[in-house]
Amino acid sequence: MNEKIIYLDYNATTPIHPEVKKTIVENFDIFGNPSSLHTPGRIAMEKINEARASVAKLINADPEEIIFTAGASESNNTVLKYVVCSPQSGCNETCIACAGKDEIITSAIEHPSIISTMDFIKQQGGKPVVLGVKSNGKIDLDVFKKSITHKTALISIMMANNEIGVIENIKKITEIAKKHGVLMHTDAVAAAGRIKIDVKELGVDYLSLSGHKIYAPKGIGILYVKKGSPYCAFIHGGHQEAGRRAGTLNNLGIVAMGKAAELALREMGAESPRLKLLRDKLRDGIVKSIPDVSINGDQEDILPNTLNISFMGAEGETILLYLDMEGIAVSTGSACSSDSLEPSHVLLALGLTPELAHGSIRFSLGRENTESDIDYVLQKLPPIIAKIRKMSTAYNRSKK
Amino acid sequence: MSGNWLYSEKVKEHFMNPRNVLDDEDKYESDGRGEVGSMACGDQMLVVLKIKDNIVTDCKWKTYGCASAIASTSMMSEMVVGMTLKEAYRIKPDDIVKKLGGLPEHKVHCSVLGDMALRAAIEDYYRRNGLESEIEIIEAKVICSCKNVTDKDIENFVKTGGKGFEELQKKTSLGTGCGKCIKEAKELLHGYEHLYG
Numbered sequence: 001m002n003e004k005i006i007y008l009d010y011n012a013t014t015p016i017h018p019e020v021k022k023t024i025v026e027n028f029d030i031f032g033n034p035s036s037l038h039t040p041g042r043i044a045m046e047k048i049n050e051a052r053a054s055v056a057k058l059i060n061a062d063p064e065e066i067i068f069t070a071g072a073s074e075s076n077n078t079v080l081k082y083v084v085c086s087p088q089s090g091c092n093e094t095c096i097a098c099a100g101k102d103e104i105i106t107s108a109i110e111h112p113s114i115i116s117t118m119d120f121i122k123q124q125g126g127k128p129v130v131l132g133v134k135s136n137g138k139i140d141l142d143v144f145k146k147s148i149t150h151k152t153a154l155i156s157i158m159m160a161n162n163e164i165g166v167i168e169n170i171k172k173i174t175e176i177a178k179k180h181g182v183l184m185h186t187d188a189v190a191a192a193g194r195i196k197i198d199v200k201e202l203g204v205d206y207l208s209l210s211g212h213k214i215y216a217p218k219g220i221g222i223l224y225v226k227k228g229s230p231y232c233a234f235i236h237g238g239h240q241e242a243g244r245r246a247g248t249l250n251n252l253g254i255v256a257m258g259k260a261a262e263l264a265l266r267e268m269g270a271e272s273p274r275l276k277l278l279r280d281k282l283r284d285g286i287v288k289s290i291p292d293v294s295i296n297g298d299q300e301d302i303l304p305n306t307l308n309i310s311f312m313g314a315e316g317e318t319i320l321l322y323l324d325m326e327g328i329a330v331s332t333g334s335a336c337s338s339d340s341l342e343p344s345h346v347l348l349a350l351g352l353t354p355e356l357a358h359g360s361i362r363f364s365l366g367r368e369n370t371e372s373d374i375d376y377v378l379q380k381l382p383p384i385i386a387k388i389r390k391m392s393t394a395y396n397r398s399k400k
Numbered sequence: 401m402s403g404n405w406l407y408s409e410k411v412k413e414h415f416m417n418p419r420n421v422l423d424d425e426d427k428y429e430s431d432g433r434g435e436v437g438s439m440a441c442g443d444q445m446l447v448v449l450k451i452k453d454n455i456v457t458d459c460k461w462k463t464y465g466c467a468s469a470i471a472s473t474s475m476m477s478e479m480v481v482g483m484t485l486k487e488a489y490r491i492k493p494d495d496i497v498k499k500l501g502g503l504p505e506h507k508v509h510c511s512v513l514g515d516m517a518l519r520a521a522i523e524d525y526y527r528r529n530g531l532e533s534e535i536e537i538i539e540a541k542v543i544c545s546c547k548n549v550t551d552k553d554i555e556n557f558v559k560t561g562g563k564g565f566e567e568l569q570k571k572t573s574l575g576t577g578c579g580k581c582i583k584e585a586k587e588l589l590h591g592y593e594h595l596y597g
Contacts, residue, residue, distance in 0.1 A: 317466040321415065334442060334466070335442045342578075354442065355439040391462050393435070393446045393462045393463055394444060394464035397425065
């Protein structure tokens with residue numbers, strides 16, 4: 001077996017960038033509570049402020065528009081649940097529920113931290129409106145326009161999809177939302193560090209980011225809230241983050257996030273085209289060497305690092321595990337890889353048959369991948385697919 | 401690189417080197433053939449048998465399935481050769497899982513496919529030879545194939561004072577896989593509740 005692991009699952013999580021690691025180590029003894037007025041507290045707060053400025057710069061926001069959270073799931077929950085909060089729950093009187101609006105528009109390909117939260121909101125009396133997507137994974141803007149009503153409180157559409165990498169036109173969607181006076185949120189977790197994010201250009205009210213998708217550790221994320229956009233705290237307690245998110249600040253996570261944001265901004269210009277070349281090589285190599293594959297999602301408006309591909313007649317978890325035995329780490333939309341027994345909701349939303357959804361593999365590239373990694377995958381994958389298909393009841397059979 | 405596998409060494413070994421995979425389906429002259437499962441659920445299994453003097457002499461298979469399905473059917477195909485048809489018919493997923501050194505709980509349902517296909521192949525053999533009477537009167541009918549819950553289990557649940565679908569589900573995990581059985585299970589439960597309630 002190989003000693004080296006070729007990690008091609010950067011959309012699931014990223015390893016910590018060596019420079020981020022260095023920053024964490026350098027700041028390891030910054031223990032002061034940033035809310036304290038004494039010297040250790042002020043030293044910590046200074047570091048937090050630097051990090052906040054750095055994260056703000058990544059998305060062209062103002063530092064005071066950045067709220068640190070425990071991750072993008074919290075950020076997403078915070079925004080969505082605002083819609084069903086009530087004066088009784090400690091909200092100010094500008095909350096959306098008080099304005100008599102209760103519909104939230106979102107898409108069928110969102111992350112579970114949106115989809116499951118919408119189920120909760122429904123139980124609380126909110127009204128989710130879930131938009132389907134076209135077969136390339138893009139939102140149909142005409143359908144979207146028609147879904148907005150005078151009851152629409154919020155629209156939440158992801159900037160780029162984590163499974164297929166398809167990039168939605170958030171600028172255009174936000175323009176339409178704003179014409180109707182509706183608040184706009186985007187989950188930009190998968191987009192961060194891979195494509196430009198400029199909140200001023202996009203015009204969104206809220207935006208979620210996660211640390212561990214941009215080479216920072218798990219457990220740190222941010223929520224951008226545009227100055228003047230309504231907001232209601234999700235976690236109550238102390239007055240941290242100007243009363244918008246209680247809880248003693250996560251010094252180490254925040255400095256790491258700050259460094260990761262700085263690096264993302266600095267490295268993206270060279271890294272994204274490099275990854276795109278590798279991804280294209282992988283895609284073209286697979287299409288050339290393996291018959292009966294289909295590429296999932298739009299290939300124009302797509303993250304530079306993501307490839308989602310279905311192998312007819314081969315089950316995804318089986319492919320994943322055979323690749324793992326060769327030291328290659330990927331993920332699959334197959335049900336068998338999860339507890340749910342349902343294949344990927346994203347691929348089903350694209351209209352894939354359950355068979356093709358079960359037979360899907362996501363390759364997501366990142367900073368440690370090289371051309372020789374791709375060559376290695378292109379060498380190992382074809383015999384694996386051939387082996388699985390040979391024992392498959394769903395490939396190349398005469399009808400009996 | 402082997403890392404911490406979700407699966408036991410035995411599962412891994414059978415997965416990497418599956419035994420008795422059916423090579424050429426068209427050329428294999430089977431005495432019994434069983435195919436079960438559905439693509440929608442992401443798994444499908446074909447088992448073919450050669451049978452002589454009531455004894456399984458050869459067992460081959462093919463699957464569209466995950467590692468658990470591959471490993472458990474590979475294991476089953478070794479276990480079953482030399483068994484009488486009656487013995488083979490009574491193989492339970494549990495027997496296979498034990499021989500494999502266990503499976504993660506949410507993967508156990510994948511291992512039921514192999515023995516389901518095996519039973520279908522044996523029944524096919526009986527039918528082909530006009531021996532329908534040999535097909536055992538199956539005492540329990542599997543309602544939830546993901547979690548292997550039978551009508552008997554539901555009946556017993558009601559008989560022992562269980563009430564309502566939620567409690568049944570909590571106790572048996574019925575319907576927590578693909579969920580296709582829920583409607584049938586609810587009807588059955590209603591029937592038994594009517595009978596014993």
